Amino acid sequence: MxxxxxxxxxxxxxxxxxxxxxxxxxxxxxxxxxxxxxxxxxxxxxxxNSSARAMRSGRLGAIGLLLSTEEHRSSLFEKMLVGIYDELVRQNLRLNVARFPDKALTDEGFVPQILREWSCDGLLINYNALIPPRMVELIQNYKIPSVWINSQRDTDAIRPDDFGAGVIATEYLLKLGHRRIAYASYSGGGHYSTTDRRDGYAHAMKQAGLAPQIIGAQTGSSFERSQRIQASRQWLEQSDRPTAVITYAGSTALPIIMAAIGELGMRVPRDLSLVTFDDSLFDDCGLAVSTMVIPEYELGQTAARMLEQKIKTSGQSLPSQVLTMQLVQGNSCQSII
Amino acid sequence: MxxxxxxxxxxxxxxxxxxxxxxxxxxxxxxxxxxxxxxxxxxxxxxxNSSARAMRSGRLGAIGLLLSTEEHRSSLFEKMLVGIYDELVRQNLRLNVARFPDKALTDEGFVPQILREWSCDGLLINYNALIPPRMVELIQNYKIPSVWINSQRDTDAIRPDDFGAGVIATEYLLKLGHRRIAYASYSGGGHYSTTDRRDGYAHAMKQAGLAPQIIGAQTGSSFERSQRIQASRQWLEQSDRPTAVITYAGSTALPIIMAAIGELGMRVPRDLSLVTFDDSLFDDCGLAVSTMVIPEYELGQTAARMLEQKIKTSGQSLPSQVLTMQLVQGNSCQSII
DNA sequence: CTGAAAGCGCTTACAG
DNA sequence: CTGAAAGCGCTTACAG
Structure with a gap:
């Protein structure tokens, strides 16, 4: 050495x-x-030797990113990671990744090593699903400066404005003259975005004097992938079918497109207008679907900034931030006026 | 404190x-x-305090994961990360993520902080594209125990067997009676998998006395997403069109499916059999495409194990490993015998 | 069964 | 302009 x-x-x-x-x-x-x-x-x-330096300075020079093992959309994940990383580089901080199942945290005895040892100056916590109470407790007990990503806490949290995005998407289609606008979601999950996007849609519909039409899985349940084309076909075949659909995610839009184009001979956007949510313009299948873009990079970057701030002020609370989503237009929407 | x-x-x-x-x-x-x-x-x-402990023990208790900023398939990335992480947890090691563009490394003066400081016991290097010579040089110069993921180096590397997988996919379709089997790739990129999968396919075709038919982008070039449906339609319309296609990735299969099903009224697998490569059974669109599965989790896990081994033996060279891919069957292939 | 002391590799007042 | 010394928070041989 x-x-x-x-x-x-x-x-x-x-x-x-x-x-x-x-x-x-x-x-x-x-x-x-x-x-x-x-x-x-x-x-x-x-x-x-960074340890020697850390000991002298009293700062570890690293922050920890806590991830749940519960399923989350991976591309989102990567962009956020990059946003976090870019900001940390600027501050000469290292990034420590940790990950453990929600279940482990319900076990009284279990304390993950990233919490048990003092190896990070602060924590970014990215739990798409519910945050186990015990985790909050552990973190408070150890007084670790933390920022919660994708969480609705009043302080020290950051998330995209899913409700507002639901409104924006709906109003966009209303302006194009659509009246029979549906909202489709084929996956369940405990995350607030599942309900917020839908509620934003419903709110905008009611504002316009229209009845919301919700398609697909209710909270908690989820459609098997293999059934999604068939399910889509069913509601697309009805005579009063919607002229426009907002989908929870690109993965919801795909089977709908398959059913509409492949099975029913429809065209997009001629016979059906589509807007989806995703982390970037959703054009995986070669058709560019107009997308409410989740600002994953900014989410990560801002979260990292908030954490740096908190570390400097030794953990003082910060007001939560909510980031607006933008509509990126593809070729999936048509005016019917 | x-x-x-x-x-x-x-x-x-x-x-x-x-x-x-x-x-x-x-x-x-x-x-x-x-x-x-x-x-x-x-x-x-x-x-x-982990720094204090590290100073005493002479071990940092962390390994670094180096990522290129060049585009890589993100879901792959996440599964590999999990494989790495699970193994590290077992050894009570932390995971440090770092990331920098290839370009920065061509700059003589630039040394990324993860190399400049001694903050990890070893390095996992995941560069899907070419590895900048300067990076190899830096790592050798600092004598950091390292394992190269997705690289064809003779020692201290691990990668999936892309050539072998190309062979397996082709032989599977041959056994189903297909003769006009094509290989399609719409993206370029300098990674060896682009050529290896194709070459494995071509090898198996020649072994069977058949002429390979390569569709799409040649090495280095790449089809815009918006052109992929149209391009697919063109070769699907020809009278001697293939009865089966092997695609480089799920993102290649999607526009082909869209063109076949949506534009030409074909059915899968009735009119076209499909096999693709991906990190898990590719069923994003509701149709389960038979998939040569890249063992991302095992890749990460084994890489981590190799690195732990190297750290223990203070950097002694290890023979490279090549992991076999498995075919996971969906509903996209039909026997035509 | 418990404690005093040395030392891991650095940085930073302070002395010269 | 340069160096000797203290000390960051721990662990571990060693003494008692």
Whole structure:
């Protein structure tokens, strides 16, 4: 193992000189001394031990990202991760990823190692589903500065505005002249977005004096993938079928498209207008579906910023933030006026 | 900040007693002493400082995962991450994620912080595209124990057997009686899998005395998503169209399905058999496409194991591993015998 | 059965 | 302009 001590020996200066030259006090030393030290460090492949530094500074130089093992949409996940990471790089912080099942946390004895040891300056907590009470308790007990991602807490949380997005999507289709607008969701799940998007849609419909039409799984249940095309076909075949549909996610839109185009000979957007939610313009199948884009990158980035803030103020509470979603237009909507 | 010292004070014992009771020497102490210490630690919310421990042990207790910023399939990414993580938990290791663009590494002066500082015991390197020579150089220079994921290096690497999977997929369709089997890829990219899967297919075709038919983008180029349905339609309309197609990924299969089913009124598998590559059975659209499954979880898990091995033997070289892919059957293939 | 002391690798006042 | 020394929070041989 190469230590600063060894660099000092090789370059014939003291340990503290090495530290200062390689740190932010290089300007205090003669060019000659600096050169000697830098050359020796390079030759030996010296890398300062981050633990030693952390001990001195009292800061670990890392934050932890806590993930549930419950299913979550992975592309979302990656973009958020990148947003977090980019912000951390700016602050010279490392990113520690941890992950454990909700179930483990209901067990009284279980304390995950990221909480048990002091190895991060703060925590980003990304639980798409419900947050186990015991987790909140553990974190409060240990007084770890934390920010909750995708959570509806009043403080120290950040999430996208799912309700507002439901409204925006609906009003967009209303403006195109649609009246029979449905909302479809084939997956259940305890996350608030499942209800919020739907409620935003229903709210906008009622505002326009129209009756909401909800298609698909109710909260908690979920359609098997293999049944989704068939289920879509059923409601698409009815004579008073909607002229436009808002889908919970791209994965909801796909079987609907398959049923409409493949089985019933319909065209999009000629016979059916579509708007979906996703993390970017949903065009996996070659057809660009107009999308309410979840700002995953910004979510991650802002969460990281909030956490840095909290770490600086040793855990002081911050007001929660709600990020607006934007509609990105594809080729899946048509005016029927 | 709560230190072991404070726990010692509160419980009226010495610092070293606290350390030993909370460590793995608890059995050496009287039950009464143990209780006192544990209670005090709990009351104060004591968490041992991992840096201090790391300094003593000479091991950081963490490994680093290096990611390229170049596009990669995100769901793959998540499963691999989980495989890595599960294995690390078993060894009580933390996971540090880092990420930087290939371009940055061509810059002579740039050394990413995960390499510049000594903050991990070893590195998992996941570059789907080409590995910048400078990165290899940096890692060798610093003598960091490393394992390369998705790389064709002879040592210290792990990857799935893309060539073999191409063969398996083709032989499966041959056995079902297909002769006009095509291979389709709409994306380019420098990764070896692009060529290996195709070459495996071509190899199996030639073995069977048949001429390979490659459809779509050649290496390096890539079809825009919006053109993929149209492109698919073109080759599907020809009179001698293939009866079966192997696609590079699910994202290649989707527009083909859309063109076949939606535009040409074909059925799968009646009029066209499909096999694809993906990280799990590809049924996004409600139709289960038979899939050569990339063992992402095992890839991550095994890579982590290899790295742990290397860390123990202070970086000694390990032979590379190649993981076989399995065919998971959906409803997209039909015998035509 | 418990405690005093050394030391892991650094940084930073302080002395010269 | 450079160096000796203290100390960050732990663990572990060693003494008692």
């Amino acid at each position: 190469v230590t600063a001590e060894k660099v000092a020996q090789l370059s014939g200066v003291s340990l503290s000189t090495v530290s200062q030259v390689l740190g932010d006090r290089a300007h205090l030393f003669r060019a000659e001394t600096r050169e000697k030290v830098v050359r020796a460090a390079q030759k030996l492949g010296y890398r300062p | 709560v230190t072991a010292e404070k726990v010692a004070q509160l419980s009226g014992v010495s610092l070293s007693t606290v350390s030993q009771v909370l460590g793995d020497r608890a059995h050496l102490f009287r039950a009464e002493t143990r209780e006192k210490v544990v209670r005090a630690a709990q009351k104060l919310g004591y968490r041992p």
